[in-house]
Amino acid sequence: MKKQELIHLHGLLAQVQNHYERETGDEVEHDEYETLGVKPTSIHKSKTDHKAAVSAIATGITSEMTADEKEPVSAAAD
Template sequence: MQKEELLHLHMLLMHIKKYYETTTGDEVYTPDYDVLGVSPAHIHKNKISHKKAILALGEDLVH
């Protein structure tokens, strides 16, 4: 997967998180994701960092 695609997927997962929070009023806790310190806006971070962030965010969203 290309870095651009990872950034796009990362942004989509953040949109899902925000959408869920606004529609339900519940906060989605993402401790595993937050520890990494990588957001979709950090385009300078490497591909592996974004991949780890996507996996952590996905895991946190599922739980």
């Protein structure tokens, strides 16, 4: 994946996090993400930095969504 694509994905995940927090009222735990200090607007940071940030924010979002899940979602279509 190119650096520009990682930055774009990083921005999209940040929007997903913001939307999730707004809709649920739950704050996503993102200590690892904050420690990295890489934001989607940090275009001067390296590709490796953005890759780590994407991984950290995605992990934070999925962990919060998994913990928030009340009942399993059926694998079958309606």
